Amino acid sequence: MRMRMDEAEEGEPLIGAKTQVKNVDEVDVLTVQESRQRNCFCLLAGILCGIAIFVAGTLWEKHSASVGSILLVSGGEKTVPPPGALQQPAASPSAGAPPAQDLQPLVPTQLSTTIPTPAFRPATTRPAVTTPGLPPLTPTKLGLFSAGDYRYPHDPSSSAFNAKAMECLRQTNPDLQRFEYPADAEEHFEELNRTMSQFTRGVKPLCGKISAGFCGPWLENYWIWEFSAIWKNRKNGTRLRDIFGPYIPIIFPFLDIFIPHFYRYPKGTLETLNQTLRPNVLYLAVSQCDDGIFGHWPDRKLVPFRQTDFPNMLVLSAGGYGHVPLPLFKQIEAPVQAAPIPERTYAVSFMGSLDHGPKGSRPTMKAMAERWGKLRNKTVRIGKGSDWKEVMTNTTLNLSPRGFGRNAYRTEELFQMGFIPVYIHEKGPWLFYRDLWTEEKIGFFSTPGGLESTLDRAFSDMQKLMDMERRIRAMRDTHFMPLGVLDQISKFMTERDGGGDLRCEPLPDSIL
Structure with missing residues (x-):
């Protein structure tokens, strides 16, 4: 505070400090007087305008009231809105849901869900004030896609129950x-x-x-x-x-x-x-x-x-x-429009760290991919860079090596964006929707050492790759978005719609 007061003495006064007037000449005084006279005239004009507006508003209000009374009459009786018709219903928070200030949207707000939250308009005809709103509550009934009023088909006493x-x-x-x-x-x-x-x-x-x-x-x-x-x-x-x-x-x-x-x-x-x-x-x-x-x-x-x-x-x-x-994801990635597969620059790419995951796994992946590219005269790019998304978009097959755990965020990112992953695993693959992987409907999986033969098989049928990418894009909402994953969990638990595409695995021998 002492430093700020010293600064004020040498420069501008602090807010609230008394200013000192020095050497005011006669021209300044006349200027001030003329300014005051103009201000008085403006004030008087403003008062007169205000009175005129008030009178006009009163007359219009009486006219509107008479018109309104005519519109509300039907058959000689007034039509009264039902109770609560002009009030917005109070929201009832869900048990177990997070506090309102912590609530996060289930899906990005620009995308619609299968159960849209009803929108209520305020009773007044004036536009509502625009304020930052909370995301809508999660759906309030069993409505994950085709769930509806589903009933579990087995009785607890039957052997089929579990x-x-x-x-x-x-x-x-x-x-x-x-x-x-x-x-x-x-x-x-x-x-x-x-x-x-x-x-x-x-x-x-x-x-x-x-x-x-x-x-x-x-x-x-x-x-x-x-x-x-x-x-x-x-x-x-x-x-x-x-x-x-x-x-x-x-x-x-x-x-x-x-x-x-x-x-x-x-x-x-x-x-x-x-x-x-x-x-x-x-x-x-x-x-x-x-x-x-x-x-x-x-x-x-x-x-x-x-x-x-x-x-x-x-x-x-x-x-x-x-x-x-289950799929592993963080943020939601938007679908990306890309050039047709035959026109893309890179046959195979990976943009990311080579030090992550099991020791030696990613360097081996890099060596195998680059050797395959040289032998097959295919363009392969492995490295880092701020243009990672552009490279990914311009690639036919994107490598997705496992991380610290068996799964990889990149795999789900690729699916959401609409591209084909080659999931690189070690110590056993962690395949959500296993049948779709093993039948090569949504991608390929390989160990680092087996990558060359996997790439040969993948590129042997370009029509298959184009069909695969179209299928991935069509499955985005049902399998790769949060609500779709929850729907797959629901199907797995209840056997609804054939039980969905999640599959059981033996518990792995090791955690990592």
Whole structure:
């Protein structure tokens, strides 16, 4: 403050400081007097204009009232709008949904969803003030594409009730006995998630350097918000199994808690989960983290449990450790218009780090791709640069090597943009929609060392590549966007529409 006062003494006065008038001559005084006279005339003219406008407005109001009374009369009686017809309904927040200030849109606002939020106009005819609005709440009924009023087809007493789930888990534990569906399924579900909610207070989607500045929503957030809203707003007669099939779902933000707490959970979190789960009941969880739900700490003092401690928990995993692979994505990428495949500059490309992932994996990928390009006289570009998106757009096959975990963000980015990926895996592929990969309907997958033969096979049929790219673009909403992925999860759980395209895998031998 002392420095600022000294500056004011030498320069302009501070706001509120008394100014000093020095050496005012007669010309200045006359100028001031003339200015005051002009101001008085302007003020008087303004008052007269105001009176005239007021009188005109009063006369017009009386005229409008008489016209309005005539319009409201029908058959000699006044027509009165029904109660509430001129009021905007109050929104009812969904249980389990995030606070309004933290709510994130399910899909980009410029794209429409299958269940548009009704728009209500204010009663006044004047245009509403434009203010930053909150994103719409997630859909308020079971409406993931073709879900409608679906009812789970199997009775809990029948062997078919959880046959698919048991077949899935027995790929990891062949001797697993059949689990029971609790008679109090709805109450147990709400008790479980109410108990675990004590650890979610103040939790927001993961954000920071570790996520490259992306602050969600992540797949776990979509899962929590969407299905919490569906359950909260279910129709009368809807049972838990109609939405989640034979599973008791665990609605919990594992990623948003695990990583900010240095890859572990606050004290008591997993212990409470373990105490609340019943050993003879089948549960389902969605996981984004490449460490899985429980991490890969060798010392159980830091994380006391492992996934193998919960043989009755089926995990749908985007990170690469679980029973059902899911797509891994961050931000949404817009579809890109590109030149026809035969006219693109690069046959194969990859723009990104070569140091990430398992040691030696990406350098081997680079060496194999470049050698293939020289042998086949094809243009290959492997490197880094700010023009990565332009290169990607001008490439026939984009390489997508696994990252720290088995999956890769790039694969989902390519699908959303409308391009064909070649997924490079090591320690086993993590193939969401496995059948579509193995039948080469949506892309190719290869180890680094086997890349040359994979590229030979891919480029042996250019018509197949063009058909594949068209198919990928047609499947964008149903398989590669957040709502589409949730719909696939819904189909997997409930066997709706044949059960969708997600497939079970044995639990991998290692977390990473």
